[in-house]
Every structure is written in C-alpha cells, then in structure tokens.
Amino acid sequence: xxxxxxxxxxxxxxxxxxxxxxxxxxxxxxxxxxxxxxxxxxxxxxxxxxxxxxxxxxxxxxxxxxxxxxxxxxxxxxxxxxxxxxxxxxxxxxxxxxxxxxxxxxxxxxxxxxxxxxxxxxxxxxxxxxxxxxxxxxxxxxxxxxxxxxxxxxxxxxxxxxxxxxxxxxxxxxxxxxxxxxxxxxxxxxxxxxxxxxxxxxxxxxxxxxxxxxxxxxxxxxxxxxxxxxxxxxxxxxxxxxxxxxxxxxxxxxxxxxxxx
Amino acid sequence: xxxxxxxxxxxxxxxxxxxxxxxxxxxxxxxxxxxxxxxxxxxxxxxxxxxxxxxxxxxxxxxxxxxxxxxxxxxxxxxxxxxxxxxxxxxxxxxxxxxxxxxxxxxxxxxxxxxxxxxxxxxxxxxxxxxxxxxxxxxxxxxxxxxxxxxxxxxxxxxxxxxxxxxxxxxxxxxxxxxxxxxxxxxxxxxxxxxxxxxxxxxxxxxxxxxxxxxxxxxxxxxxxxxxxxxxxxxxxxxxxxxxxxxxxxxxxxxxxxxxxxxxxxxxxxxxxxxxxxxxxxxxxxxxxxxxxxxxxxxxxxxxxxxxxxxxxxxxxxxxxxxxxxxxxxxxxxxxxxxxxxxxxxxxxxxxxxxxxxxxxxxxxxxxxxxxxxxxxxxxxxxxxxxxxxxxxxxxxxxxxxxxxxxxxxxxxxxxxxxxxxxxxxxxxxxxxxxxxxxxxxxxxxxxxxxxxxxxxxxxxxxxxxxxxxxxxxxxxxxxx
Numbered sequence: 001x002x003x004x005x006x007x008x009x010x011x012x013x014x015x016x017x018x019x020x021x022x023x024x025x026x027x028x029x030x031x032x033x034x035x036x037x038x039x040x041x042x043x044x045x046x047x048x049x050x051x052x053x054x055x056x057x058x059x060x061x062x063x064x065x066x067x068x069x070x071x072x073x074x075x076x077x078x079x080x081x082x083x084x085x086x087x088x089x090x091x092x093x094x095x096x097x098x099x100x101x102x103x104x105x106x107x108x109x110x111x112x113x114x115x116x117x118x119x120x121x122x123x124x125x126x127x128x129x130x131x132x133x134x135x136x137x138x139x140x141x142x143x144x145x146x147x148x149x150x151x152x153x154x155x156x157x158x159x160x161x162x163x164x165x166x167x168x169x170x171x172x173x174x175x176x177x178x179x180x181x182x183x184x185x186x187x188x189x190x191x192x193x194x195x196x197x198x199x200x201x202x203x204x205x206x207x208x209x210x211x212x213x214x215x216x217x218x219x220x221x222x223x224x225x226x227x228x229x230x231x232x233x234x235x236x237x238x239x240x241x242x243x244x245x246x247x248x249x250x251x252x253x254x255x256x257x258x259x260x261x
Numbered sequence: 262x263x264x265x266x267x268x269x270x271x272x273x274x275x276x277x278x279x280x281x282x283x284x285x286x287x288x289x290x291x292x293x294x295x296x297x298x299x300x301x302x303x304x305x306x307x308x309x310x311x312x313x314x315x316x317x318x319x320x321x322x323x324x325x326x327x328x329x330x331x332x333x334x335x336x337x338x339x340x341x342x343x344x345x346x347x348x349x350x351x352x353x354x355x356x357x358x359x360x361x362x363x364x365x366x367x368x369x370x371x372x373x374x375x376x377x378x379x380x381x382x383x384x385x386x387x388x389x390x391x392x393x394x395x396x397x398x399x400x401x402x403x404x405x406x407x408x409x410x411x412x413x414x415x416x417x418x419x420x421x422x423x424x425x426x427x428x429x430x431x432x433x434x435x436x437x438x439x440x441x442x443x444x445x446x447x448x449x450x451x452x453x454x455x456x457x458x459x460x461x462x463x464x465x466x467x468x469x470x471x472x473x474x475x476x477x478x479x480x481x482x483x484x485x486x487x488x489x490x491x492x493x494x495x496x497x498x499x500x501x502x503x504x505x506x507x508x509x510x511x512x513x514x515x516x517x518x519x520x521x522x523x524x525x526x527x528x529x530x531x532x533x534x535x536x537x538x539x540x541x542x543x544x545x546x547x548x549x550x551x552x553x554x555x556x557x558x559x560x561x562x563x564x565x566x567x568x569x570x571x572x573x574x575x576x577x578x579x580x581x582x583x584x585x586x587x588x589x590x591x592x593x594x595x596x597x598x599x600x601x602x603x604x605x606x607x608x609x610x611x612x613x614x615x616x617x618x619x620x621x622x623x624x625x626x627x628x629x630x631x632x633x634x635x636x637x638x639x640x641x642x643x644x645x646x647x648x649x650x651x652x653x654x655x656x657x658x659x660x661x662x663x664x665x666x667x668x669x670x671x672x673x674x675x676x677x678x679x680x681x682x683x684x685x686x687x688x689x690x691x692x693x694x695x696x697x698x699x700x701x702x703x704x705x706x707x708x709x710x711x712x713x714x715x716x717x718x719x720x721x722x723x724x725x726x727x728x729x730x731x732x733x734x735x736x737x738x739x740x741x742x
Binding site: 108109110112171174175178179181182183184187188189192193198199201204209210214215221 | 521
C-alpha cells in the first residue's frame with residue numbers, strides 16, 4: 001500500500017493533475033470515441049432509450065477509470081483516490097444537469113422530457129440515491145482529513161440538497177400511490193417541485209406561501225430544472241474548492257517535511 | 262336561478278328601470294332573460310332559441326336601447342333587437358357570417374359607431390361541421406366587422422385560424438384605439454391585432470401568454486392608471502398529493518409541445534405594462550397564476566377597498582380526459598383572490614364564493630341596488646348561481662354614461678377616473694370580458710368608507726373629456742353628453 005504521499009508536490013492546479021488520466025489517456029480517448037459512436041447508433045438506429053445507451057457508455061469508461069483510480073490508490077492513498085472518484089463522478093453528474101438545461105432551454109423540450117441522459121430511467125431515484133451517496137462520501141472524506149471551511153460548506157450544501165431530494169422522493173412516492181388508487185399506476189409522478197423553486201413547498205405552503213419568502217426571486221420563482229442545475233453547480237464548485245484546498249495543504253506539508261529532512 | 266349548461270351570460274339594464282337584468286345563454290335549451298324585479302327577485306322570460314354560447318349586451322342600432330347578441334353553436338351570431346317594454350325581435354347582423362365563438366364590440370375604426378370583433382373555435386367547428394373547402398371562407402378564423410351604417414357590416418379577416426375562447430378589445434398602446442386580443446385554446450398562440458390606417462396588422466406585445474387561454478379581462482390592479490391584462494389557464498391551485506395526482510394524468514396526456522420562441526405557459530398570466538410600454542407577466546409574483554381549470558376570470562372591487570379583486574370560476578367535465586375521476590369530473594372550488602393593496606393577490610375562502618358547480622360564464626354587477634358588486638355564474642350542467650355581496654365593506658359610486666344622438670349611445674370605450682382623498686381609480690366601459698360574458702355598461706367604483714370624492718373625469722370614445730364634481734358616495738350617477 002502506498003504511503004499517500006507519492007505524488008504530493010506543490011502545484012498551482014493540483015485538481016487537474018489528480019484528474020488527469022495519465023497512462024489511461026489513450027484508452028479513455030479511444031473508448032470515448034467508440035462509446036459516443038455506439039451511443040449515437042444505439043439511440044438513433046436501434047431506438048435504445050438514451051439512459052440505456054448512456055449507461056453503456058459510462059460502463060465502458062469505467063474500465064480505464066477503475067485502472068486510473070487503482071493507480072491513484074497506489075500513488076496517493078485511499079483519501080485522494082476517493083476524492084478523485086467523487087470529483088470524476090460529480091463531473092459526470094454535472095453533465096447530466098447540463099444536458100437537462102440544454103434540452104429545456106436550447107431544444108425547448110417540455111420539462112418532463114428534459115430529463116437528461118440517465119435520469120430518464122427515473123429522475124427521482126437517480127438523483128435521490130446519487131445525492132445521499134455524495135453526502136456519505138463527503139462525510140467520509142472529512143473523517144479522513146479533508147477538513148476546511150470549504151469542506152464544511154460542502155457538507156452543509158450536500159445535506160440541504162439531499163433534504164430537498166428526500167422531500168421530492170416522499171412526494172413522488174405519495175403521488176405514485178395516489179395515482180394507483182385512481183387506477184392510473186402507469187402515469188409518471190416524476191418532476192414534481194421540491195422545497196425550493198417555482199411552485200415548491202416554500203412558494204405554496206400555508207406557512208410560507210403568502211409571506212415574503214414565498215416569492216424570493218430565483219429561490220422560489222425558478223423552475224425545478226434550473227434550481228437543481230444551480231444546486232449541482234454549487235456542489236461541484238464546493239467539492240472542487242475543498243479538494244483543491246486539501247491537496248494544496250497536503251502538498252505543502254509534504255514539501256515542509258522534505259525541507260526538514 | 263335557472264338551469265343552464267355552462268355557456269356565457271350578460272348583465273345590463275335592458276328595460277331602463279334602473280335594475281340590472283341578466284341574460285343567460287344556453288346551448289341545450291332556450292336562452293333566457295331574468296328580469297330584475299328588485300329585492301333579488303327575477304322573472305324568467307325564455308327566448309325562442311338556444312344553441313348559444315356568448316352574450317353581448319350592446320346598443321347595435323343606436324336607438325338608445327340595449328340589444329342582445331348571442332354567438333351560436335354552429336351558426337352566425339343572432340341579434341335580439343330591443344323593441345322597448347321587454348319585447349325583442351330576432352334578427353341577424355347583415356354581413357356577419359362567421360360562426361363566432363367569442364365576440365366583443367367597440368369603435369374599432371374611430372368613425373363613431375360600434376364595430377364587432379369575433380373569432381371562431383375552429384377545432385370544435387371542424388368536429389361539428391366536418392372540414393371542407395368552404396370552411397375557411399365562411400366559418401373559422403377571426404374577423405373585424407366594420408359597421409358600415411344602415412345595419413350593414415363589412416369584414417376584414419384577421420386570421421385564418423382561431424380557437425378563441427376569449428376576445429378582449431383594449432387599448433394596449435394608449436393610442437386611443439382598441440387592439441383586438443384573441444385568447445386561443447391549446448397550442449394555437451393568442452393573437453393581438455392592431456389597426457394601422459385602413460388595415461389590421463398583427464402585433465406581439467406579450468413575451469408570455471397563457472397556453473390554453475380561456476378568458477381575458479383588463480383592470481388596473483395597482484391604481485397607476487394603466488390597466489393590466491389577465492388571462493386564465495389550467496393550473497391547480499392546491500399542491501396537496503390528491504390534487505397533484507388528479508391533474509397528473511391530464512398533464513401527461515395533453516403535452517404542450519413548445520417551440521423556439523414559444524410564448525405560451527400553462528398558467529394564468531397577468532400582463533403588467535412598464536414605463537417603457539412593454540408588458541411583462543407578473544401573475545406568479547402576484548400570486549394570480551393558479552386558479553384551477555379556469556374559465557371566466559374577472560376583476561371587480563368586491564370588498565370596496567379601492568383595489569380590484571379577482572374572481573375566477575373553474576372545474577372541468579370531460580369523459581375522455583377524466584375517466585379516472587368519479588363522475589369523470591375535475592371538481593374544483595371557484596377562486597376569489599383579494600387584492601392586497603399593492604397589486605398582489607391572496608386567496609380568500611371566507612368570502613363564501615367557493616362554489617364547486619363547474620362555472621363557465623361569469624359577470625359582476627350590482628343586482629340588489631345596494632351599491633356593491635354581486636356575481637352571477639352560468640354553470641355547466643347545474644343551475645346558475647347568484648352570489649349576493651354581503652362583505653359590507655367600503656363604499657361605492659356607480660356611473661352610467663349616455664351619449665344620445667351618437668351611434669355609441671352607452672359610450673363603449675370611454676375611460677373613467679375617479680379621484681378621491683384615498684387615491685384615484687380607473688375603469689373603462691366595455692361590452693364583454695372573461696369567458697363569453699357580457700359586462701354591464703354601468704361602472705362600479707369601490708373605495709374605503711369615508712373617502713372624499715373629489716371629481717370624476719371621463720374621456721369619451723371620441724377623445725373629448727368631461728369632469729363631474731359634487732359626487733356623493735353610494736349613488737348612481739348618470740352622465741349624459
């Protein structure tokens with residue numbers, strides 16, 4: 001097992017160095033090209049659902065990804081490897097939100113149809129599971145030493161974001177059950193507003209709907225798709241900031257140790 | 262009140278006795294007039310035909326008596342000429358052959374007489390009549406019918422296609438002439454037509470419009486002298502699990518296909534004009550965006566506090582859309598929205614207006630001569646309802662304009678401003694608004710108790726102005742020019 005300091009050196013952009021595929025670069029590029037071609041063929045020619053084709057593409061990229069992360073583990077240790085994994089995965093999650101944003105704002109699809117690349121399988125479960133997964137990983141990283149104001153802000157942000165997804169999951173399951181009682185179990189209950197956003201709990205509840213916080217520009221006036229685009233953007237930026245701060249601090253500590261030796 | 266079936270209605274003083282009478286259109290049975298005999302007692306008179314949708318009460322022939330114009334199911338409009346003493350003769354409007362759904366009247370060309378604007382609901386017409394090559398010439402689309410004098414009308418075809426549930430005539434750009442606003446159902450966007458010289462051109466004053474526009478009204482909700490435009494659409498007013506589930510199958514079965522630059526949103530829209538003359542939708546910010554599957558929605562100062570409130574009737578019965586609901590009906594509660602004094606709205610259930618009777622046409626007028634606005638609703642498959650105003654708030658002034666000798670005897674299109682110690686209030690005289698519903702030519706101003714009435718300013722349809730002073734609250738003032 002590596003001692004966790006193999007590649008630690010003071011760099012201006014430690015995150016970019018961490019995320020670089022290094023010896024897996026050729027495999028990533030090749031599989032990405034192959035995967036995108038196959039994705040197009042499966043979606044347009046074979047009429048495969050977008051979420052299915054995207055899952056295959058992500059599965060392909062996982063092969064060099066896992067190799068790269070194993071190398072990270074050997075070179076940098078478990079904490080940095082987990083940071084590398086979560087940063088990469090959160091990057092993909094950001095692409096998902098970007099895809100939704102483009103589908104709605106650029107392609108002018110309906111909100112229900114603007115479900116991104118993977119969420120079309122089930123937006124509620126995908127985002128609920130993912131966000132609680134992020135909370136768990138962030139807590140783990142903090143436990144293993146990634147602690148800074150950025151990390152604390154990230155933990156608070158991810159908890160709030162996950163609370164919103166929990167509210168949406170509860171509403172989703174309740175409406176789904178009610179639809180079953182109405183004899184319409186196949187009708188989708190996905191995409192309902194959450195706590196924030198247009199027609200969300202803050203904007204419509206008896207407690208807050210008629211108060212000043214029922215119509216806070218952006219916070220209770222923006223549609224769900226945009227609210228979660230910004231939830232996710234904030235999460236990604238805070239994760240990057242926490243990772244950057246940790247890697248810089250770690251490299252600085254390593255550099256000091258070398259000076260003393 | 263009497264059985265009806267969800268068409269429109271109109272309210273005005275048809276016999277000149279000072280009481281407001283009610284006209285109920287009926288698609289299944291004969292239309293009826295409910296003669297107001299005082300004390301909220303009415304005497305029913307059936308007219309010889311039904312098969313009607315909308316009601317306009319307007320002096321078509323300029324004889325000083327209010328006539329009745331009905332839009333029909335698959336026929337051109339019918340005119341019921343007021344002969345005095347409660348007698349009417351059925352007539353046609355020569356030159357008006359369009360199978361109109363929505364209609365309205367104003368002096369569109371500035372020549373002093375009243376012209377007609379009307380539009381069809383093409384989707385329903387095609388279903389009822391079957392599409393044929395004659396259809397676009399004789400049936401569908403939107404028209405401006407110019408009053409040529411001598412009872413004759415010529416027409417300009419504004420649009421080949423319309424699904425018009427609502428039609429409002431309102432001066433959007435303050436140039437002294439009304440624009441034609443057509444509220445279309447479902448995917449066909451609303452249309453606005455402006456007259457430039459001798460021709461009509463399409464205008465795009467709104468960046469957002471309702472998707473399935475059911476109703477249009479204009480009212481100055483913030484008392485700044487500029488009227489806001491309100492349109493109704495379909496959006497649930499509650500967000501509880503049961504309501505959401507009831508709406509969900511409908512939303513997935515009738516998807517709204519958007520397109521680049523599509524202005525339509527599935528919400529009520531409140532168009533607010535800024536200083537630069539541009540309109541912006543502020544329905545959501547002002548909490549007027551969701552009133553259920555809404556039909557007629559109109560402004561009126563129901564509590565007489567000097568601020569226009571909103572009343573919206575709603576509900577839907579459709580076997581194909583709601584086969585999963587009991588009785589195949591989306592049962593909803595009519596929504597009263599109280600103006601908070603800053604142009605925003607709050608739902609008020611304590612006013613007792615939350616009927617579940619599936620309202621369609623709706624209009625407001627002082628039916629018991631106590632000075633405040635009462636409400637009449639024409640319901641679907643249920644008796645019509647009259648809501649007597651017992652809010653007992655504030656005070657009022659009612660104004661009736663008369664312009665004998667002109668072709669516009671009730672001054673349709675006139676603008677009024679009442680200046681008081683508690684602010685200024687603005688109204689206009691129009692024939693119809695909401696969904697298929699005629700408005701009384703008598704104008705109601707509400708204001709707080711104790712306010713001093715300073716003066717009433719009137720801008721007549723030809724631009725001339727009048728000023729009336731020495732006004733007293735709780736009176737009806739008739740201003741004759």
